[in-house]
Amino acid sequence: MTGGTYALRPAYGIATVHQLRARGHSKRSLRLAVEMAELIRVKRGWYADPGAPPEIVQAVRVGGRLACISAAAWFGWATPEDRRIHVAVPSNAGRLRDVSDRRCHPPAQDRDDTVLHWDDDQPVVPRGGSIAPLLVVSRESAVRQIVTCQHPDVAGAILDSVLHREPHRRRDLRAWLDELPCARRRRLPRLEAGCESFLESIGRIRLERSGIVGRHQVEIPGVGRVDELIEGWLVVEWDGRAFHDTPDAHEQDRWRDAQLAIRGYRSLRFTYRMVMDDWYAVIGAVRAALAQGRPRPR
Template identity: 45%
Template sequence: MVSVTKTLNARGGVARRRELLSDGVGAKQLAAAVHLGRILRVRRGWYALPNLNPDLIKAVRVGGRLACVSAARHYGWAVGEDVGLHICVAANASRLHSPHNPAERMSPDGSPGITLHWEKKKSVRTTARWVTSRRETVLQLASCQSPELAVAAFDSFMHLDPVRSAELPDWLAELPRYILDQFESCSALCESFLESIGRIRLAREGLHGEHQVKITGVGRVDLLVNGWLVIEWDGLEHHDNGAAHDEDCHRDAVLASLGYRTLRFTYAMVMHEWYLVIAAIRAVLAGGRPARP
């Protein structure tokens, strides 16, 4: 007997009823698998593995694919918090369903927490059937998100996947000039969302530095300004435990002993208190380089 779960897995975790039947899965076998909780009936005629990404299941339930920031997160690119769920639907889609209840219809304008992207033409789906391609995702990010959030995602893409991201300039060239003019150059040297945001915002203030600089006895620092001011962008993913805090304090002490000054900024400070971040940086730079011990 054909395994329902193996068949679904081979199709990327989601499949239509007719696809599963054509693969040799019996109708009674399919119903039994749903009853036992081995698979989910996402919507009428659609089935998925229960351990699938919940956002992807919602996208299929609506009648589309993960898109924009949601697709970027699926690919592992850095994106901000609380961006909602972005779903790409066909240009002629007319029967969209609620992401929470397949029995309810959803407005073409979306619903709270859901942003719809409408395909301008039929897309070539050469990779995952339920996620927009990397090219589509890049174009959606550029058109939908703020320039700094989009560039942060592109930075991450370039750092994580230097081979595929080599096509990024060609993809961006497809955008209208008024969108392209909003972007600053991407940098694969930035390794985190927060670091990319910090770089972009500092550049707007006329401040530039060297990224990921290696300092003997310390290791790499996120940003070095004027050869002596070290700026570290402390995202929650790396600095939310005691051991990391102890290591940061040790690094700062070593840097001070070498004649460097260190400033650390958290995600919340960068995203919600930028005025304080830039004020602190300017104040330290105005004081000049500390005397070396």
């Protein structure tokens, strides 16, 4: 007997006891599978393959569905760094479990690793149907939760990513946002499909709030694409850790900076931590560069 015997691929390797019993597994065989580490008992009535996505297993263990920015990351949208898991639960839910211990029921205010979204928009799954809707909220629900839960800058950066990575959902996104209260929509920044990362989007949004507007992913001959070009000569590169935190990447970045200087551009680089925690330094550097004007060729 192997773990593959149990996994239900459409439901991300997670199944209810009723589904497993319908496939011929007895109470005893399920207990043995857990003892042999072929199955994980997530909580009463729910089992998972050992290879099931941990974030979905955690959401089910808590007692709800993957939600908000956790669902956004699952969809492949760009999101901020956040070690917490966001879980949607019914408003009448009680005795919600810890993300890692199904026997522990901490109160909501003591959950440093979980953000609960009280949401009564629960899907109805027909008998015999896939349980996938019970595991992750819909894209529409995720957008609503993101706009409600996150700072408008963060929400705008995530929605930029929806436009960039799923351009076919542009009309859907507009319709979902139109369903939100006017006050929440007005707080959102302008959206831009051209940004390729969360960091680039959040930087763009904060610069635009200060009246500084650039062009994104601009191709410069001999250099390649740059993240943002302001006033035709100031290049801003938003250096996320995922693509710039290796010796080779460091070397390539400095080569690009040198090539930009040769061509009469000035370049500034900012890290995730600078943008999120030290914005005053970012905006100060950009303003100072603009005040000094375009470098003169020698």
